[in-house]
Amino acid sequence: MARFLHILTQSKDGVKTITLNRPDKRNALSAALIEELTEALHEAATCDCGVVILTGAGSAFCAGLDMETLETLTANTPEENRRDAENMAHVLRTLYDFPKPIIAAVNGPAIAGGMALATIPDFTLAAPEAKFGYTEVRVGFVPAIVASFLIRQVGELRTRELLLSGRIMKAQEALSLGLVSQIVAAEELLQAAHALAQTLLLNSPQAMRAIKCLLAKHAARRLDDEIEEAIQVNAQQRSAEDFKEGVEAFIHHRRADWPSLRVKV
Numbered sequence: 001m002a003r004f005l006h007i008l009t010q011s012k013d014g015v016k017t018i019t020l021n022r023p024d025k026r027n028a029l030s031a032a033l034i035e036e037l038t039e040a041l042h043e044a045a046t047c048d049c050g051v052v053i054l055t056g057a058g059s060a061f062c063a064g065l066d067m068e069t070l071e072t073l074t075a076n077t078p079e080e081n082r083r084d085a086e087n088m089a090h091v092l093r094t095l096y097d098f099p100k101p102i103i104a105a106v107n108g109p110a111i112a113g114g115m116a117l118a119t120i121p122d123f124t125l126a127a128p129e130a131k132f133g134y135t136e137v138r139v140g141f142v143p144a145i146v147a148s149f150l151i152r153q154v155g156e157l158r159t160r161e162l163l164l165s166g167r168i169m170k171a172q173e174a175l176s177l178g179l180v181s182q183i184v185a186a187e188e189l190l191q192a193a194h195a196l197a198q199t200l201l202l203n204s205p206q207a208m209r210a211i212k213c214l215l216a217k218h219a220a221r222r223l224d225d226e227i228e229e230a231i232q233v234n235a236q237q238r239s240a241e242d243f244k245e246g247v248e249a250f251i252h253h254r255r256a257d258w259p260s261l262r263v264k265v
Helices: 031-046 067-071 078-097 113-119 144-154 156-165 172-178 184-202 205-237 239-253
Strands: 007-012 015-018 052-058 102-108 123-124 131-133
Touching: 007 031, 015 031, 015 067, 031 078, 052 144, 052 184, 067 172, 078 113, 078 205, 102 113, 102 156, 102 184, 113 144, 123 144, 123 172, 123 184, 131 172, 144 156, 156 239
Parallel strands: 015 052, 052 102, 102 123
Antiparallel strands: 007 015
């Protein structure tokens, strides 16, 4: 019997592959998937594999939060909102601090939280069809947690532009920004990821672990404070009227009527 319901894991030749496995939902994030992914990463950190590959089943890498989760967020208690924000922060921080090299093989769209999963790893290989975007602002949400990671990757000016616009970019632009390491034909993506993994396995595992630990420590103190603040903002925004309206508009495929724009008499 499979241990996980929403992910697949496979170990071969020193490489552990973790596959987001909700293809019918475009591998959208649910609380259960986030929990399973976190557990799988913790296991991979201590098993005998030397490299981890993260990918998605089907035509998408990860479409962000799923519809069912979005619908329930606005009704959560403050404590539930805080816990959900902490869980998302924890899986992203686990990726960032992971002691072994991680390769993301991005087979399709990586949107919102899915973009963070795709671009925080050490190497990001993307199919030409892959698309990326932090689209949270379109539904009145604040991508607070991902901001701390993105600003380290592309700088403050580009972070402002991407988060405020909520636009979706193609793989080639993500490559030019340094968010993608390499673009690989879709049919060769996993093969290329495994080839890169085998090259990494020739390096000293102790030295690679020391490099990753050093880089994580450099950012740790400031990142700790930023993530705590981001969790608070993330949790608070879930009860904002604009977010409630944004979710309703998204679910019913209509244009949002933002409460913050309405004239108060």
